[in-house]
Amino acid sequence: MIRSVGIALSVLALIITVHPLKMEAQQAGAQVPKSVLERYVGDYVYPDGSPFKLRLDGDTLFQEAPGRRLGLAAISETLFMMGPVFTAEFLSDQAGGATIVLSDGAGVEYRLRRKGSPPEPPRPQPPAVHVPKPVLERYVGTYEYIPGQMQRTDLRIRVRLEGDTLVREMGPESVLTPISETRFRVGDTSLMVEFVVDEAGVTQILGTGFQQMLARQTSKR
Numbered sequence: 001m002i003r004s005v006g007i008a009l010s011v012l013a014l015i016i017t018v019h020p021l022k023m024e025a026q027q028a029g030a031q032v033p034k035s036v037l038e039r040y041v042g043d044y045v046y047p048d049g050s051p052f053k054l055r056l057d058g059d060t061l062f063q064e065a066p067g068r069r070l071g072l073a074a075i076s077e078t079l080f081m082m083g084p085v086f087t088a089e090f091l092s093d094q095a096g097g098a099t100i101v102l103s104d105g106a107g108v109e110y111r112l113r114r115k116g117s118p119p120e121p122p123r124p125q126p127p128a129v130h131v132p133k134p135v136l137e138r139y140v141g142t143y144e145y146i147p148g149q150m151q152r153t154d155l156r157i158r159v160r161l162e163g164d165t166l167v168r169e170m171g172p173e174s175v176l177t178p179i180s181e182t183r184f185r186v187g188d189t190s191l192m193v194e195f196v197v198d199e200a201g202v203t204q205i206l207g208t209g210f211q212q213m214l215a216r217q218t219s220k221r
Contacts, residue, residue: 105207
């Protein structure tokens, strides 16, 4: 588990150089009542044990850790941009607990429970569907990000088929659970990936909205 978290954090460091394709939501911003922002204040811990605090300074939430202070830009009352790529979504429950879902919308997702909160309630998952093996075989291969989406050009996504299950290699391995013949849930996260097949080949659409990124299949290996 520690090794997987370490790999995931390395992937996060690489993906932080991504330039989102659509930034309208971040640029527009949103006015969030101070009473709502106060609900999110507290102490949180990353999966590797690194702590940070969320503090409210005026009308802005700040993530504070040793040597770092980062402001959160509101998109809505529950969704915030944290830096140029990552979103922080705040989930509150009836037990008074709070969870931050940090995500790049494509390959990384962390669920961070605020200290002192009761255990997070079980999350409902959409039911899996059966996808014929010949359809799954179309998606197998190595994918490269379409140029212009990130500064790095050496990142690859590999998708392989194990029996009747697609497995994605992007940092730690993740099982792709089909929601339809083209859309798949990534591991046990809320992240989704969609495969689009056209005359030019196969494209992976990672994430949604302004965090969407595209990767084109370049090899069937």
